[in-house]
Amino acid sequence: MDLPFLYETFLSLVAALPLTLQLASSAIMLGAFLALGLALCRLSGILPLDWFARTYIFAFRGTPLLVQIFLIYYGLGQFREVRQTIFWTVLRDPYWCAVIALMLNTAAYSAEIIRGGLLSVPFGQVEAARACGMSRFMTFRRITLPLAIRQALPGYSNDMISMVKATSLASIITIMEVTGVAAKIISETYRAIEVFIVAGAIYLAINFILTRLVAFAEYRLSPHLRQPAALPAISTGVAR
């Protein structure tokens, strides 16, 4: 093992880490809003909205992310109409194209997870909120959404991890995030294995920390599930 080379590689890759994290976090956060909108469309019971969301989810889950990135980055520039609008300043920039593609992609996957979460909220809870005189919006904000988030969190964390991994595709449209820098070092030095070990360790570390954070959030959001520690028989279902 060539330790100085590994250390040097590590330093150059860590310098690219903020860009990876920025890509992942902006895609996840923007995607979450879009996903919530799509999930609400699916549950709205209004046919056109439902079908729009279904088609969207089908199309984005059925095609490779790289194709979506290419469609947005290279494809949209084909039209003169697009190039003349103000959006072009955004769509010309590979960074924003990557963020948009990642966001649209993750929204399709997490919409179904959020829908599952929303459906899992017991109707009695909603009924109780209505009985307390809460408006529809307040019921959603105070009761349905928090419970749904708690329910959807484990599935959502899988999605967040795949988003962190997916940011690596941004390197193909010239963004120098961790994988981009790794590919550059590999093609300069042809020492694929060493660079792979360092880059892989960085991604593993991000994902490890991410899973810990989600587990912590899950713990904080479910105080009602922590109590039965004193009564193990009930928590394992034996008493029933």
Next chain:
Amino acid sequence: MTQPTILDLIGTGPNGWGIALAVATVMTILIASAGFVIGAVIGVFGAWAKVAGGPVTRSIAGFYTTVLRGIPDLLVIYLFYFGGSAVVTAIGKLSGAQGFIGFPGFLAGALAVGITSGAQQTEVFRGAFKAVPSGELEAAIACGMSRALRFRRILAPLTLRHAIPGMGNVWQVTLKESALVSVTGVVELLRQSQIGAGSTGLPFDFYIIAAAIYLAISSVSGGLLQFGEKRFTRGVRRG
């Protein structure tokens, strides 16, 4: 010259890329299937190691699944493509060959896709194995079946039944992952679309066509998988 329409592009006329795209589609299916099969073989052994292995094999399998599920697939493809070339060049130097020797992109791609999907299939098979009721295996022992017979007649078919839905998911992921192999220069669907986009100046049309073909492959294979699932679970009572 007038711009060719999408229909011209997918046709076989003078402006048509139909045949090239069809060949590339076959290539995509080949890479994805090769990767999937390699992954299934790895998955069976990985699950075996996790279920029946000692502490050492178990931790090796655990390390493998954790690492391969936590690292971007693109990095794994780079590792195999560039790492493979480095190894082949080193071997070439030993036997007297000069200069750089490239590792075949198809092989690198299929291996890389196979090893990533193997990590997922290990978990699928492990879960499926756990879903087989132990009573079935006890009954087989009571009937006096040997280990091999028990595996062939009872364990393998029952595990497969439980594994089909998970394998279907892995197949869809593998299919989409095969698009990344385009970075190694293998002319599969996405690479062919890039070539077409480059030489006609119509990237949007070509990537939309590629997206539609991927969508078609995944829907058709999804339908086949559902059919298979129905067939293999026809002995299960529902509800």
